[in-house]
Amino acid sequence: MKPALVCTDLVKRYGDRTVVDRVGFHIDEGEAYGLLGPNGAGKTTTISMLVGLLRPDGGTVTVGGVDVAADPIAAKRLIGYVPQDIALYPELTARENLRFFGRLYALPRRELAARIGEVLELVGLADRADDRVETYSGGMKRRTNIAVALLHRPRLLILDEPTVGVDPQSRVAILDNVERLVAEGMSLLYTSHYMEEVERVCTRVGIIDRGRLMADGSKRELVAELGGSDRVELVVDGDVEATAEKLRAVEGVSEAVVTGTSSVRLLATGGRHLLPTLIAAASGTAAVTGVEVVEPDLEAAFLHLTGSTLRD
Incomplete structure (x- = not known):
């Protein structure tokens, strides 16, 4: 089976400034990969190219063997993306949001109705499904966004700072859900400002700084670079x-x-x-x-x- 994600020599420039400089890594099927970097390192720009929101100035991205630039619609069907900022309609309920996004993915009505129930149960919001999102806490909105990303059964789930601004209870719930998904074979790209989250969830880590991938490997391999x-x-x-x-x-x-x-x-x-x-x-x-x-x-x-x- 082809890797869930392969990106090679990704480059993104804004004028004379290179914000992503030949970044390349891969995520195997069923692997959880953490992308770490200080603010301004190029993480979010890299992710925007991986999901097809930004066109690279150089390099390639494939998801499940599908080239994101050559066939963006097919590639996006394989990706579940949870961005840093909440991407929901606040005046709609969680169920209505899920129904809307499910229709965008052209999920059949009967399958969509069943799938909405499954993902709401997974993120622990079944009892609040018919409340407007604007009444939710920050953590509940994040969990709804994760439900949206899982609705179409993606091959690769991308979580960009999923616990920013959430309450401790929701943070624990999000991490528990992520661990469960990985245990069930979900391929995952995870960024966070919390090192302990990445250590808990991910088996392999890439460290990016000033637009360059400085290191890539397991925790043991990265620590070994310090020479003890x-x-x-x-x-x-x-x-x-x-x-x-x-x-x-x-x-x-x-x-x-x-x-x-x-x-x-x-x-x-x-x-x-x-x-x-x-x-x-x-x-x-x-x-x-x-x-x-x-x-x-x-x-x-x-x-x-x-x-x-x-x-x-």
Whole structure:
């Protein structure tokens, strides 16, 4: 069976500015793939090209073997898309919204009626199906949008920041639904500003920054790129630049970067055991007033590759 998604060398320019620069990855059938990047990294532009909302300036996208540029209607029938912004008619009920979008997909009336009941049950809104969407909480609107995306039984589900602005209860419900769909064999592309969501849901991750795909692989593979280094955060009182320079010379430190007016981030082998040496090395230029050691994880890999946190 062909992969659920293959994109190759995607490029998007606005004037002289390249916002997506030769991005390429694939999603296998039944795989959950996370796309991570700080704000402005090019995630949403990439997704807009994947679903046919933007035409690439270079590269190709196929969904289930169908070329999105050559046959966009056929490709879109294979995609369920949940955008960042709510895409519903607030004056209609959830059932009426689903009926409207189902008719756009040309689902037969009898099949559509049954399918509406199934997806409303799945997202936990069967008891509110006939209430207007404008009366819903943010989380309920998100869950309705997911129901719309699932209505036509897509081959690939794309969720772009599906838990932004939702209440904790709805967030848990959304993640539970996503996990259930993946367990049932749904192919998934998932973006989020919450690292723990991606770690929970996805088996493979791509990290995008400044329009380029910096890394692609399983969590284990991405963490392995750090070479077993720990991330050490030091808060110092003194000359932070000079302190960073001294810390770079300590054996076992592979990187020391100034991250604020009084903070230095290091990558170091055996960070906890190295702390006395680091504090002693800093003593000539600054006093260490705070320490945090984080062993290798996906967050550390992200920081290493992009130089920023996921929410920057």
